[in-house]
Amino acid sequence: MARLAVRTGVAVVLAVLAGTAARPATAHADNKRLNDSVVANVYTIQHHAGCTGNIKIDPLLQRAAEWHTDDVLENRDINGDIGSDGSTPQSRAVAAGFRGTVAETVAINPAVAINGIDILNQWYYDPAAFAIMSDCANTLMGVWSANSLDRSVVVAVYGKPAQT
Template sequence: MTSQCAVRRCAVSAALLSLMIPATAVPNAQADNKRLNESVFVNIYTAQKQNGCPTEPKLDGRLVEAARLHTLDVLNNPNLNGDIGSDGSTPQDRASRQGFVGKVSETVAINPALAISGIEILGQWWWDPPRRAIMQDCANTAIGVWSENSLARSVVVAVYGQPGL
């Protein structure tokens, strides 16, 4: 009996040890939201096509960077919930700082949870007439999308540009 107990204790100890090793040996990893960002872009593309837009929108790195910076600002400042940054900046200010010349608008989606889905984003943008109008505006041919997550909230920002206006 004693040898069976010892074997069980060893098995339990080994199982517990195997659970502890990954927790200490694996560094924290940040979520890769590339697929979410791409799906948001595709939804914007689809919204414009449904509106009869003749020109396909394209990703613009300057607007992606403007979206990234505002996403991080909103994520890290729980009092923010829209277009105005913690420094008082507007979407136009942020895009101009990245070198984008033209008219800019923005949509922001916030979910008070670790994750956000494309359905939740569309639910916030599609059913809100001003945001839907931004998504479907055929003049918005340059797009930037970024998303970030924390335990407290998930934030998605899309910046829409009309180059050269």
């Protein structure tokens, strides 16, 4: 009877491990809190720079950010704005339906997770990224983040609406 219990236990453990191994390496956690905190931090940076408006989340820019996040996560040779298909932040925003001018910041952390401090340390002290974040004309924003077992990526797309 004891051998049967041990064999059953081993079979259960092996079944669980086999199910885990069959799953993709990308984690699909809800990163909404992290994404929203990036927008909140950019709002703070803009107001410290003298901006008086409120930055708003734009679903079209968020879609463009999602596309590039997934591309960067899946293609290890990408570490900036140009996609594996040669796309740019502007071309991705246009493909998502956004009318206006965009800029982008990308944060990559070689770990399963990334947090707001990791992101700000990459962007705040980079003069080009800081200039994008503190530009008062960037009134719209889309942020997306994703994780794999050894890499986390956050993409923020900043938008200046087209003049109508």
